[in-house]
Amino acid sequence: MAKSCNLLCVVGVLLTLSVAGRVSGQQTPKSALFPFGDSYYDLGNKKYLTTEFLPCTTWPYGKSTDRPNGRYSDGKITPDFLAIFLNQPITIPPALQPDADVSSGAGFAVGDATVLGSPSATLTLSQQVAEFEKQRSKWTAEFLQEAIFIFQIGTNDYLNFSKYYPSPDASTQQGFVTMVTNAIENELVRLYKLGVRKFGYQTLAPLGCFPIVKQELNLLGDDCYEPLNEIAKQHNEKIRPMLKSLAQKYSGFQYTVLDFYSAISRRLVNDGTQIFNNYRFSNTINSCCGIGTNNAFGCGRINVHSNLCEYPREYLFFDGFHNSQKASEEIAHLFFSGNKDIVGPMTLRELSVYPNGMNMLEY
Numbered sequence: 001m002a003k004s005c006n007l008l009c010v011v012g013v014l015l016t017l018s019v020a021g022r023v024s025g026q027q028t029p030k031s032a033l034f035p036f037g038d039s040y041y042d043l044g045n046k047k048y049l050t051t052e053f054l055p056c057t058t059w060p061y062g063k064s065t066d067r068p069n070g071r072y073s074d075g076k077i078t079p080d081f082l083a084i085f086l087n088q089p090i091t092i093p094p095a096l097q098p099d100a101d102v103s104s105g106a107g108f109a110v111g112d113a114t115v116l117g118s119p120s121a122t123l124t125l126s127q128q129v130a131e132f133e134k135q136r137s138k139w140t141a142e143f144l145q146e147a148i149f150i151f152q153i154g155t156n157d158y159l160n161f162s163k164y165y166p167s168p169d170a171s172t173q174q175g176f177v178t179m180v181t182n183a184i185e186n187e188l189v190r191l192y193k194l195g196v197r198k199f200g201y202q203t204l205a206p207l208g209c210f211p212i213v214k215q216e217l218n219l220l221g222d223d224c225y226e227p228l229n230e231i232a233k234q235h236n237e238k239i240r241p242m243l244k245s246l247a248q249k250y251s252g253f254q255y256t257v258l259d260f261y262s263a264i265s266r267r268l269v270n271d272g273t274q275i276f277n278n279y280r281f282s283n284t285i286n287s288c289c290g291i292g293t294n295n296a297f298g299c300g301r302i303n304v305h306s307n308l309c310e311y312p313r314e315y316l317f318f319d320g321f322h323n324s325q326k327a328s329e330e331i332a333h334l335f336f337s338g339n340k341d342i343v344g345p346m347t348l349r350e351l352s353v354y355p356n357g358m359n360m361l362e363y
C-alpha cells in the first residue's frame, strides 16, 4: 500500500488539508468594508454636506495622527482599525468624496445621522442606503456579497428623544424604540435586496454615561443618567433577535453583533476585580478635550478655549460624545476577534471568511 502512495497521492493529501483549512476558516480575511451610521463611523462625509465650520476638521481632532481628517476622534476610529484587520490595503474613503478609490469599500456614515426625522447637513440611515444604491454599480455583485457592512446608529435619535421627553411613560418610550428598530430593519432588508450579505452590527453605548450628558445634568463621579441608559438597553435588546429573524428569513444573510454597551460599561467601572483598573484608561469620566466639569463641551469650536489632555490614549472619551483613538482600537479588536460574551454569534473575522451563500449553522 505504502508503495502506491506516490507523489500524486501526497499532493492529494496536501490539497485535502488545505481545503479543510479553508472550511474551518483559516484563510486570511479580506472583506471590503462599508460603514453606515453616525459620527462614530463617519470617515469624513460630513464636510461634504455643509459649508459651516466643522470642529472635526480642525485641531485638536486628529491630534494623535498627522492631521485632522474629519473624524470625531484624536485619530483613527473603529472602522479604520477594522479595515486594517481585514487586510484592506487602503484607508476606506468617505463615499461622498469625489473620485474616491472605493476598491476597499466606502463609508456612508455621517456625523449627526439619525434613523428617524430629517436633520439638516447629514444623511439619515435611509438616505445613506439611497446613496449606496446610487453608487452601487461601482462594485460587482460578488464584491458586495463578500464585503462587510457595519452599522452604528440610533444614538442621536435617543439623545433627541430624551430632550423632548425627559420622563416618558413606558408605552411612549417602547413605541419610540419600536419605531427606530423597525426603521433599521427595513434598511437592512433594503441592503440585502441590493446584494449585501454580511452584516456587522455595533449596539449603542450607555448613552447616559457620555461626559457631555453627565456634565449637562451635573452628574458627578460614576453617576450616569439612567433613563438614557435604559432606553439604549431597550433598543439594544431588540437588535440580536431582529438580525436572527432576518437570517432565518433571507437566504445567505449572515450577521454578528458587537455588544458595545457592555464594552463601554466595563471600562467605566473600577470594581477592583481587574488586573488593570478600567482597562488601563486612567480617565473614563471626563473628556480629553473640551471645557466644563467633565471637560465635555466644545472641543475644537472656534469661540471655546477648550482644554486638551496630554495623552488622549489614557482617556476613554476624546470629546463629550466620542471615544479616543485608543478606545476605538480596543472596540475594533473586540469586534474582530473578541470573546463570545461580547461579540456573537461569531467574530467579524469569522464573518469575513464565512462561506458566501451559506446560511448560518445555528439555524
Ligand SMILES: *[C@@H]1O[C@H](CO)[C@@H](O)[C@H](O)[C@H]1NC(C)=O
Binding pocket: 114, 116, 117, 118, 119, 156, 157, 160, 161, 164
Ligand atoms: C427630535 O424630536 C422632535 C420631537 O419628536 C422631532 O420633531 C425632530 O424631528 C427630532 N429631530 C431629530 C433630528 O431626530
